[in-house]
Amino acid sequence: MLLVEDDDDLRFGVAAALRAAGLAVDEAKDLPQADEALFVTAYDCAVFDRMLPSGDAAGYVEQRRRSGLAVPVLFLTARDALADRVEGFASGGDDYLVKPFAVPELIARVRSLCRRASVIRPPVHRVADIEIDTARRHVHRAGVLLTLTRREFSVLEVLATHADQAVPRAELIERCWDEMAAPQSNVLEVLIAQLRRKLGDPPPIHTVRGVGYRLAPDGP
CATH class of the missing domain: 1.10.10.10 (Winged helix-like DNA-binding domain superfamily/Winged helix DNA-binding domain)
Known part of the structure:
Protein backbone atom coordinates (compact mmCIF):
# COMPACT_ATOMS: atom_id res chain seq x y z
CA MET A 1 0.00 0.00 0.00
CA LEU A 2 0.98 3.67 -0.40
CA LEU A 3 0.89 6.18 2.47
CA VAL A 4 0.97 9.87 1.49
CA GLU A 5 1.45 12.22 4.45
CA ASP A 6 3.60 15.35 4.76
CA ASP A 7 3.94 15.25 8.57
CA ASP A 8 7.11 13.18 9.01
CA ASP A 9 6.39 12.06 12.57
CA LEU A 10 2.85 11.00 11.76
CA ARG A 11 3.90 9.27 8.54
CA PHE A 12 6.71 7.33 10.22
CA GLY A 13 4.48 6.29 13.12
CA VAL A 14 1.57 5.18 10.97
CA ALA A 15 3.84 3.37 8.52
CA ALA A 16 5.51 1.50 11.39
CA ALA A 17 2.13 0.43 12.77
CA LEU A 18 0.95 -0.76 9.34
CA ARG A 19 4.16 -2.73 8.81
CA ALA A 20 3.80 -4.28 12.27
CA ALA A 21 0.34 -5.42 11.14
CA GLY A 22 1.94 -7.27 8.21
CA LEU A 23 1.36 -4.73 5.43
CA ALA A 24 4.03 -3.60 2.96
CA VAL A 25 4.10 0.19 2.97
CA ASP A 26 5.65 2.72 0.60
CA GLU A 27 5.79 6.32 1.84
CA ALA A 28 5.40 9.63 0.01
CA LYS A 29 5.34 13.12 1.50
CA ASP A 30 3.75 15.02 -1.39
CA LEU A 31 1.73 14.55 -4.58
CA PRO A 32 4.71 14.42 -6.99
CA GLN A 33 6.21 11.54 -4.98
CA ALA A 34 2.81 9.84 -4.85
CA ASP A 35 2.39 10.25 -8.60
CA GLU A 36 5.77 8.63 -9.26
CA ALA A 37 5.01 5.75 -6.88
CA LEU A 38 1.60 5.08 -8.46
CA PHE A 39 3.20 5.10 -11.92
CA VAL A 40 5.68 2.33 -11.12
CA THR A 41 3.74 0.20 -8.62
CA ALA A 42 0.30 -1.43 -8.59
CA TYR A 43 -0.90 -0.91 -5.01
CA ASP A 44 -3.79 -2.62 -3.24
CA CYS A 45 -4.63 0.61 -1.39
CA ALA A 46 -3.51 4.23 -1.08
CA VAL A 47 -3.94 6.45 1.99
CA PHE A 48 -3.77 10.21 1.34
CA ASP A 49 -3.68 13.12 3.75
CA ARG A 50 -6.23 15.50 2.21
CA MET A 51 -4.29 18.74 2.60
CA LEU A 52 -0.70 18.50 1.39
CA PRO A 53 1.78 21.32 0.69
CA SER A 54 1.59 20.38 -3.00
CA GLY A 55 -2.23 20.58 -3.11
CA ASP A 56 -5.51 18.97 -2.15
CA ALA A 57 -5.24 15.20 -2.57
CA ALA A 58 -8.95 15.02 -3.42
CA GLY A 59 -8.41 17.03 -6.59
CA TYR A 60 -5.40 14.90 -7.48
CA VAL A 61 -7.34 11.65 -7.01
CA GLU A 62 -10.28 12.99 -9.01
CA GLN A 63 -7.95 13.82 -11.90
CA ARG A 64 -6.21 10.44 -11.74
CA ARG A 65 -9.56 8.61 -11.65
CA ARG A 66 -10.43 10.19 -14.99
CA SER A 67 -7.19 8.79 -16.41
CA GLY A 68 -7.91 5.28 -15.16
CA LEU A 69 -6.57 5.07 -11.59
CA ALA A 70 -8.36 2.14 -9.95
CA VAL A 71 -6.57 1.70 -6.62
CA PRO A 72 -8.89 2.08 -3.59
CA VAL A 73 -8.20 5.38 -1.77
CA LEU A 74 -8.69 6.40 1.86
CA PHE A 75 -8.47 10.08 2.78
CA LEU A 76 -7.08 11.25 6.14
CA THR A 77 -8.14 14.73 7.15
CA ALA A 78 -8.84 17.11 10.01
CA ARG A 79 -11.81 18.43 8.01
CA ASP A 80 -14.82 16.65 9.50
CA ALA A 81 -17.74 18.63 8.08
CA LEU A 82 -20.34 16.66 6.14
CA ALA A 83 -19.59 18.72 3.01
CA ASP A 84 -15.92 17.79 3.25
CA ARG A 85 -16.71 14.08 3.51
CA VAL A 86 -19.12 14.26 0.59
CA GLU A 87 -16.47 16.09 -1.46
CA GLY A 88 -13.94 13.37 -0.64
CA PHE A 89 -16.21 10.60 -1.87
CA ALA A 90 -17.25 12.61 -4.93
CA SER A 91 -13.59 13.05 -5.83
CA GLY A 92 -13.08 9.30 -6.02
CA GLY A 93 -12.28 8.41 -2.41
CA ASP A 94 -13.44 5.02 -1.15
CA ASP A 95 -13.15 5.78 2.56
CA TYR A 96 -12.64 8.82 4.81
CA LEU A 97 -11.07 8.94 8.28
CA VAL A 98 -10.97 12.08 10.42
CA LYS A 99 -7.89 13.05 12.44
CA PRO A 100 -7.14 12.27 15.20
CA PHE A 101 -7.86 8.62 14.52
CA ALA A 102 -7.20 5.30 16.23
CA VAL A 103 -4.47 3.37 14.42
CA PRO A 104 -6.28 0.00 14.82
CA GLU A 105 -9.27 1.51 12.99
CA LEU A 106 -7.02 2.73 10.18
CA ILE A 107 -5.47 -0.74 9.87
CA ALA A 108 -8.93 -2.34 9.71
CA ARG A 109 -10.07 0.09 7.02
CA VAL A 110 -6.88 -0.43 4.99
CA ARG A 111 -7.29 -4.20 5.15
CA SER A 112 -10.86 -3.84 3.93
CA LEU A 113 -9.78 -1.72 0.96
CA CYS A 114 -6.97 -4.15 0.13
CA ARG A 115 -9.48 -7.02 0.05
CA ARG A 116 -11.66 -4.97 -2.28
CA ALA A 117 -8.72 -4.49 -4.63
CA SER A 118 -7.99 -8.23 -4.67
CA VAL A 119 -11.53 -8.97 -5.90
CA ILE A 120 -10.89 -7.32 -9.26
CA ARG A 121 -7.68 -9.25 -9.94
CA PRO A 122 -7.73 -12.27 -12.25
CA PRO A 123 -8.36 -15.20 -9.87
Missing part, protein backbone atom coordinates in the same frame (compact mmCIF):
# COMPACT_ATOMS: atom_id res chain seq x y z
CA VAL A 124 -6.07 -17.72 -11.61
CA HIS A 125 -2.93 -17.39 -13.74
CA ARG A 126 -1.82 -20.39 -15.79
CA VAL A 127 1.62 -20.55 -17.34
CA ALA A 128 2.27 -23.96 -18.90
CA ASP A 129 1.90 -26.47 -16.03
CA ILE A 130 2.03 -23.79 -13.31
CA GLU A 131 -1.29 -22.62 -11.87
CA ILE A 132 -1.45 -19.61 -9.53
CA ASP A 133 -4.72 -19.09 -7.66
CA THR A 134 -4.56 -15.49 -6.45
CA ALA A 135 -7.77 -15.68 -4.42
CA ARG A 136 -6.73 -18.70 -2.33
CA ARG A 137 -2.99 -17.98 -2.72
CA HIS A 138 -2.33 -21.53 -3.91
CA VAL A 139 0.31 -22.57 -6.43
CA HIS A 140 0.29 -25.91 -8.24
CA ARG A 141 2.83 -27.29 -10.68
CA ALA A 142 1.80 -30.34 -12.68
CA GLY A 143 -1.07 -30.73 -10.23
CA VAL A 144 1.15 -30.72 -7.12
CA LEU A 145 0.42 -28.11 -4.45
CA LEU A 146 3.53 -26.11 -3.52
CA THR A 147 4.23 -24.39 -0.21
CA LEU A 148 5.40 -20.82 -0.80
CA THR A 149 5.98 -17.93 1.56
CA ARG A 150 3.91 -14.79 1.10
CA ARG A 151 6.86 -13.01 -0.55
CA GLU A 152 7.62 -15.94 -2.85
CA PHE A 153 3.99 -15.99 -3.92
CA SER A 154 4.04 -12.24 -4.63
CA VAL A 155 7.14 -12.47 -6.83
CA LEU A 156 5.75 -15.46 -8.74
CA GLU A 157 2.43 -13.66 -9.24
CA VAL A 158 4.16 -10.62 -10.76
CA LEU A 159 6.22 -12.83 -13.06
CA ALA A 160 3.07 -14.72 -14.09
CA THR A 161 1.21 -11.54 -14.99
CA HIS A 162 4.07 -10.80 -17.40
CA ALA A 163 4.55 -14.39 -18.55
CA ASP A 164 7.35 -14.87 -21.09
CA GLN A 165 8.39 -11.24 -20.65
CA ALA A 166 11.44 -9.92 -18.82
CA VAL A 167 10.40 -8.22 -15.57
CA PRO A 168 13.01 -5.70 -14.36
CA ARG A 169 14.64 -6.44 -11.03
CA ALA A 170 13.68 -2.99 -9.74
CA GLU A 171 10.02 -3.59 -10.57
CA LEU A 172 9.97 -6.86 -8.61
CA ILE A 173 11.50 -5.08 -5.62
CA GLU A 174 9.00 -2.22 -5.87
CA ARG A 175 5.99 -4.50 -6.29
CA CYS A 176 6.84 -7.08 -3.63
CA TRP A 177 8.75 -5.13 -0.97
CA ASP A 178 8.35 -1.69 0.51
CA GLU A 179 11.13 0.87 0.28
CA MET A 180 12.75 -0.46 3.47
CA ALA A 181 14.25 -3.26 1.32
CA ALA A 182 17.29 -1.88 -0.46
CA PRO A 183 17.22 -2.78 -4.19
CA GLN A 184 21.01 -3.14 -4.21
CA SER A 185 20.89 -5.98 -1.67
CA ASN A 186 20.68 -9.63 -2.76
CA VAL A 187 17.25 -10.18 -1.19
CA LEU A 188 15.61 -10.81 -4.57
CA GLU A 189 18.33 -13.18 -5.77
CA VAL A 190 17.99 -15.29 -2.61
CA LEU A 191 14.22 -15.46 -3.01
CA ILE A 192 14.45 -16.39 -6.70
CA ALA A 193 16.82 -19.25 -5.81
CA GLN A 194 14.30 -20.50 -3.24
CA LEU A 195 11.47 -20.27 -5.75
CA ARG A 196 13.44 -22.20 -8.35
CA ARG A 197 14.07 -25.02 -5.87
CA LYS A 198 10.41 -25.23 -4.95
CA LEU A 199 9.16 -25.09 -8.54
CA GLY A 200 11.54 -27.84 -9.63
CA ASP A 201 12.51 -28.95 -13.14
CA PRO A 202 12.47 -27.90 -15.85
CA PRO A 203 13.52 -24.53 -14.39
CA PRO A 204 10.65 -22.07 -15.00
CA ILE A 205 12.34 -18.81 -13.94
CA HIS A 206 15.14 -17.54 -16.15
CA THR A 207 17.63 -14.75 -15.56
CA VAL A 208 17.63 -12.03 -18.22
CA ARG A 209 21.11 -10.59 -17.92
CA GLY A 210 21.15 -6.88 -17.17
CA VAL A 211 17.36 -6.74 -16.82
CA GLY A 212 15.73 -9.12 -14.35
CA TYR A 213 13.78 -12.37 -14.57
CA ARG A 214 11.27 -14.08 -16.83
CA LEU A 215 8.77 -16.85 -16.16
CA ALA A 216 8.91 -19.14 -19.20
CA PRO A 217 8.51 -22.83 -18.28
CA ASP A 218 9.00 -23.97 -21.86
CA GLY A 219 12.51 -22.55 -22.12
CA PRO A 220 14.70 -19.46 -21.67
